[in-house]
Each structure stands twice: as C-alpha cells, then as structure tokens.
Amino acid sequence: TAMDNTGSDWVSGQTTAQLWKNGSVTENVETFSGMGGYHDGRTGEYLYTGYRRLKQYAVSEKSSRTLFAFPQNGKGAGDTSQVCNTSASPDGSGRVMFLDFGFSGKSSVVGRPYGIHEVAFVSDSLGNVLNTYPVAQGKSQWDHLEWSNVPQWAVGMALEPNGAYKEVHLLDLETGSTHSILDGSELWMPALWVGAARHDLPGAADPDSAGNYTAGEFAVRGPQFWLRADRIEAAFVGSSHMANGVLPANMKSVKGQLLAFAGSGVFDEDELLDKYVYPHAPNLKVVAVGVMVGWLYEPVENPTRSPWWVWKDSPGGIYDRNHSYWSAGVPNGFHEEVYRRLQIAPEVEQFDSTGGQIVRNLNAGWSSSISTSSSIANQDSTNPYLEPNLALLEKLVSKATAKGLKVVLVQFPESPQYASLDLAGRYGPSWPEYHRILARIKSWEQRYPGMVLMDEHKDGKHDYDDDEAANTDHLNLKGAIKFTARLDTLIQGLLSR
Secondary structure, three states: OOOOOOOOOHHHOOEEEEEEEOOEEEEEEEEEEOOOOOOOOEEOOEEEEOOOOEEEEEOOOOEEEEEOEOOOOOOOOOOEOOEEEEEEOOOOOOOEEEEEOOEOOOOOOOOOOEOOOOEEEEEOOOOOEEEEEEOOOOOOEEEEEEEOOOOOEEEEEEEOOOOOOOEEEEEEOOOOOEEEEEEOOOOOOOOOOOOHHHHHOOOEOOOOOOOOOOOOOHHHHHHHHHHHHHHOOEEEEOOHHHHHHOOHHHOOOOOEEEOOOOOOOHHHHHHHHHHHHHHHOOOOOEEEEEOOHHHHHOOOOOOOOOOHHHHHOOHHHHHHHHOHHHOOOOOEOHHHHHHHHHHOOOOHHHEOOOOOEOOOOOOOOOOOOOOOOOOOOOOOOOOOOHHHHHHHHHHHHHHHHHOOOEEEEEEOOOOHHHHHOOEOOOOOOEHHHHHHHHHHHHHHHHHOOOEEEEEOOHHHOOOOOHHHEEEOOEEOHHHHHHHHHHHHHHHHHHHOO
16 A cells, blocks of 8 residues: 555555566465555565655564654654655665655754755664765755665666756765766656676675575574674574574564574684674674583584584685675675575574574473483593683683673573483583582673673573473473573663663
8 A cells, every 4th residue: 555654544554575477477475564565665574664654564573663763863852754765775684765854953863954855864774874875966855766676776866956857866875976877857766777797796796605504503594694783782692502592582672683503612602703793793782602511521623513614614604704704894785695595595484583493393391311421521620622612611701791792601401300310411511510610600700790691500400391391401482482581681681780
C-alpha cells in the first residue's frame, strides 16, 4: 500500500516479494511483512519505508521501529522528522538513504540550518547518521535521489534555484562528490543500473569468495556478522557451550551477535576477536567468552579439534586473510555478495539473524551416561599447555578491558552428577585442580576492572533442570532462554557501572 505510515490503517498492509523467472513472474509469493507496506526496499534483514516517518522492519525478528527521531536527527527534543525518497542500501548492510524537510535551527548533524531536501542522509541500521550529502553547489535541493544497485553510487535530480528539473546528478557516496551526467527539460525520476561487469571493476568484491566459509556454524554466523557488524554491541565467542547457550535476540541490554562454534579454544576466540570483531564492530561494548577449564590443558593451537582451522582455509577465510581481514574497509559489493552467500548457507533456517540457534533436535536432559574420565592427559600444574593457555586468556581480557569493553568469562553448567564424581566436568579436570584454576581466573576481576567471571556450573549444584539440558554438558533451547536472561541482567549491571 502507499498509505501514510502514521495512519492507524497502515499496519493492515503487507510487503511481499514475488519471484521473477524466465521472463515472467511465478506464483511463488513470499510475505516479508504482514504489518505495513515497506515499499522503499530491503537491505539484509531490514525493510524500509519513508512516508511520512522513516520506519524500519526487521524481517527475522518481526519487529519495527521509527528512525531519524531526536536526538539522531540533530533537531529539537521530541522532533520526529518527516522523510521522503527513502532508499535501502543494495549491499545488505542495513544502511538507508533519505531526504527530509530541512531545519531552521542549527542541526547538530549537519552543523547548520538547511532547507527542504537540501541535504541527503545515510544512516546505519541503528538510525545513526553516517554521512550527509549536500546538493551540488548552485542547486537548490535533491529530489528522486535513489541508490543504484551498487553501494558507491546514487542518482537523482539536482533542482535549479527556481525549482526546475533540468539536471540528473550522480552522487559518489564514498567521496561525497556529485557529477552532472544528463541535462534537458522536465527530466524525472532517474534510476541507475550498473551491469554485471561491476565485479570486474577495481576494488569490487569477489562473488565466489566473499562470505564463503564453506560449512558448519561459521558458514551462517560468519556472514551474519558482516551484515550486522555496524550495530553489534556485544560479541559472544566460545565453544559449543556458548553456541548452544546464548540467544542474543532475547537480550534487552545490548544488541548482540553470537560467533561461537563447536571446538573453539582460547586461541580461536582471540583470533576471531582480533581479526573480525574489533576492527569491524565500532559500537562494541561487551565481549563474553566461554571458559572451558578442561581444554586449558590442550595445545594452544589445536587444529585437530577446532573447526576454526577449516574455516581459515575456506574460500572466504583465505579471501579475508589475503586482504588483512579488511582492516582498511571492505570492497564494493562485499555485503551484497555476503548476503547472497548467506541465503544458500547450509542449515541457515536453524539460526536467527543474531546467530542464535532456534531450531534444535537434541533434548536428552543431563543424561545418565556421562563421562567419568578425561581423554586429556596430565591435568595439573605440570601440564605444558596450561600456563600458555591461561596467559592467552588473560591477554584477551587485558586487551578487551584496555579498549574500554566489559568482559564476561562464562563457566557453563554441566550435569549435576559431576558433583559426586572425581572430575569437575566432561573434560575434567579433578575438582581440586578445577577450583585452583577457577580461583585464579576469578582473581583477574581485581586486576581488570570491567571483567567478571559468571560461574553457572556452581560445582554441579546449579538450578538448571533436566528439561533444560540437551545432553551431559550443553543447554537446550529452554536452558538457553534461562541462561540468556541471567547474562542479560549481568551485562545490564556492568554497563551501568
């Protein structure tokens, strides 16, 4: 529908997509939104509409919100601006471009008063204005400004001082420069399409490699990270305990992303944070890391256990590594290619957009067939790998807190039957050794303000019931909901300090 989205009837509309194939539309119709007509495009998981408010809809979360309100619009308190010419970014990043009706005061975003349609805005998916683009010198305002099919370029009318529509201007969104590319009389609603040759342009993303992490959890969670990096406030890393235990979409304190995967150790988590999270998540506030005490006695770099080594040598991993993990920025079309890759990732339907696994089959409870011995040798102070692993974990904490981040180290619950056994958990170590190591990690709280150890195992005397466990040492969906609520409360308290 084309109704005003401030009206009460607007939510009765829908946003649908129909597949076009072999020169005609098919009967395959997908409903993106059953609550309003978002007719200004989709980018990643977000739909947008701009008449009259800038509204965003998260398809997977089925939630909507209004953007470009005070204080993000740079205007007065209570001001929710009317916007138009809304255009969703073609790269899946969640960004949106739009015009507004100007401001007679000094805008804290533009830095001065400005007229109707005089300045174009691009915001991220959180509503934070990333860039502003004044109309070309000598022109009065933009109109019909729309993104092309590549992130660098937009095209629109640059009106004459008398309001005449005579020149079509190309807007370079990377440099902010504008170029007159067509002039005449009564030109109207231009659109720009850059053909398939864009992949051969210098700096363009490789469609075969971008986001192609082959298989496993990172095949989904890796691309999801790239598409949500600009809005991530909390990163959750660790092994399968973290991967199965956290549902970031349920959290109210932060906007989180789950990047954990089965078999992950301290080395893998440190690499993931350094190479991906820190350089590309500018709004990061919190890092949560799963602690596996029993795995601290294994080799620091352990390719035989960790799938991280498989993913590092995947086409996407090699592509990232060969370009310094995009520390200088991603190439044109990168997010678009990552988004396409995500759509065909194995088991993508099992995860929500934050990486939370919402479809699971295993609910065996804590189980009676638990491990009673460890396959890891020499789990005591003489182990050659223990001190290097602890040093790396402490270094991870030190780096994160030095960045001003809050750090939560999590010991997840395991079967309560371990309370009466010699081993503290599935992978050991003995209870005395476990207490020694946990106390040492706990002592870091005094050395690194902002870090906290969250012990949910509680020596096996926790309150996670049998119907909240998937097996001996993992939570199921019900258990993850309980744990996530507790972690959310803890993070809220940390951020309020």
